[in-house]
Amino acid sequence: MATRRAQSPFRTLAWIAGAVVVSLLGGWAVLRAVRTTVDVTDAVEGPVVQAFYSTGTISPVREFPIRANIAGVLERVKADKGDRVRAGDELAVVFEPALQFAQEKAQAELDEKVARADAARSPVLMEFDRRLDAMTGMLEIAAREQARQTQALEAKAGSQADLDRAMDRVRLMTMDLEATRAQRAAKQLELARETQVARAAVNTAKWNLQQQTLRAPIDGVVLDRPTSQGTRVAVNDTVMRVADVTPANLVMRAAVDEEDVAKVNVDQLVRLTLYSFADEVFVGKVIKIYDQADAARRTFEVDVKLDQTNERLQPGMTGELAFIIAERAKTVVVPSQAVQNGAVWVIDADGALARRNVTIGLRSVERAEIIRGIAAGDRVVISPVGTLQQGSHVSTKFIDPLAATGMSKKEPPPEGQSFKGIR
Numbered sequence: 001m002a003t004r005r006a007q008s009p010f011r012t013l014a015w016i017a018g019a020v021v022v023s024l025l026g027g028w029a030v031l032r033a034v035r036t037t038v039d040v041t042d043a044v045e046g047p048v049v050q051a052f053y054s055t056g057t058i059s060p061v062r063e064f065p066i067r068a069n070i071a072g073v074l075e076r077v078k079a080d081k082g083d084r085v086r087a088g089d090e091l092a093v094v095f096e097p098a099l100q101f102a103q104e105k106a107q108a109e110l111d112e113k114v115a116r117a118d119a120a121r122s123p124v125l126m127e128f129d130r131r132l133d134a135m136t137g138m139l140e141i142a143a144r145e146q147a148r149q150t151q152a153l154e155a156k157a158g159s160q161a162d163l164d165r166a167m168d169r170v171r172l173m174t175m176d177l178e179a180t181r182a183q184r185a186a187k188q189l190e191l192a193r194e195t196q197v198a199r200a201a202v203n204t205a206k207w208n209l210q211q212q213t214l215r216a217p218i219d220g221v222v223l224d225r226p227t228s229q230g231t232r233v234a235v236n237d238t239v240m241r242v243a244d245v246t247p248a249n250l251v252m253r254a255a256v257d258e259e260d261v262a263k264v265n266v267d268q269l270v271r272l273t274l275y276s277f278a279d280e281v282f283v284g285k286v287i288k289i290y291d292q293a294d295a296a297r298r299t300f301e302v303d304v305k306l307d308q309t310n311e312r313l314q315p316g317m318t319g320e321l322a323f324i325i326a327e328r329a330k331t332v333v334v335p336s337q338a339v340q341n342g343a344v345w346v347i348d349a350d351g352a353l354a355r356r357n358v359t360i361g362l363r364s365v366e367r368a369e370i371i372r373g374i375a376a377g378d379r380v381v382i383s384p385v386g387t388l389q390q391g392s393h394v395s396t397k398f399i400d401p402l403a404a405t406g407m408s409k410k411e412p413p414p415e416g417q418s419f420k421g422i423r
Contacts, residue, residue: 037395038383041404049327050362056254058317060243068233069211072096085216092214103205110198117191128184139173220244247313255299274319333367335404345381366406
């Protein structure tokens with residue numbers, strides 16, 4: 001009985017100690033339960049790219065609309081959608097009978113003008129030649145009469161008045177002969193001018209006739225269904241479109257927002273993905289920035305030439321572009337959401353929140369470069385801090401840093417190697 005009485009106080013103390021421990025553990029569990037839980041990760045070293053983004057469409061550098069040069073009936077269509085054509089190939093004919101008539105009329109008028117201007121068979125010039133022959137004969141008679149009157153006067157057998165009349169006749173006949181020759185020369189010039197005008201009219205009529213035939217301006221492909229044969233078209237009506245769609249000659253035509261266009265420069269590096277080739281990343285450079293904005297969308301067109309192309313690249317394919325502003329191959333980075341109001345919150349050794357003022361460098365969609373204030377390995381908060389204060393103890397949920405910063409995805413390699421992802 002004495003032994004049992006001696007053990008009783010020890011049992012009581014043991015029960016009390018156990019109750020205290022259970023209470024402490026319960027309190028700790030309750031405290032853990034009421035603490036705010038935040039997502040955390042570690043700052044790591046990795047690449048960062050600062051860029052802005054846009055969408056674009058694979059397009060020919062230029063499309064050539066094949067338009068009707070004249071009004072008429074679309075008589076023949078010799079190319080269809082998807083047909084490959086070469087520069088100068090006949091694509092279609094727009095027929096207008098009046099043009100054929102005009103050409104034949106102009107040719108007939110030219111033949112007449114040529115015949116009238118031909119020195120050997122021109123009836124106009126022949127008339128002048130006959131008159132000149134007659135006047136030359138009359139001038140010779142007048143000259144002989146002048147010679148007889150001169151001899152008669154010298155022989156005292158004639159009068160001075162008869163000689164003067166003979167001399168006047170020679171002068172008048174000479175003047176008429178020279179005037180007729182000048183008239184013939186002037187008429188010849190007029191006939192030559194009329195011939196040139198008629199020849200120009202024929203050339204114009206032939207050119208108008210040739211405009212009936214629509215030809216390919218370049219080597220390329222017909223992009224759409226032509227207007228149906230037999231349709232009456234007006235001047236400048238589009239019959240079809242032709243473009244060079246060789247993959248090496250295509251460009252990515254991007255629609256850049258007006259707030260970003262000032263950041264675009266010729267030869268700027270661009271990385272892009274196409275929805276048709278989801279696992280492939282293309283690299284290119286800006287080759288042209290168009291000055292006029294799209295009035296409805298408020299975007300500017302920018303042409304990007306791809307460094308290497310896929311042979312299956314086709315016009316109309318769409319994708320996304322990253323216009324690179326700056327990039328670092330290796331630097332301290334944190335997830336972009338870790339930067340809150342210009343600072344980064346970390347978890348100190350005691351598990352409490354601590355605010356760090358940082359200097360931020362490049363920023364991308366998923367990560368930010370930290371120049372000063374955070375070192376690789378520091379545990380940073382990526383959840384919104386909200387009303388939590390400095391020194392508050394929180395529960396944490398750890399997120400793998402590669403997943404948090406997007407580096408578990410394919411990354412751009414060092415310069416000189418092929419790019420495998422846009423971040």
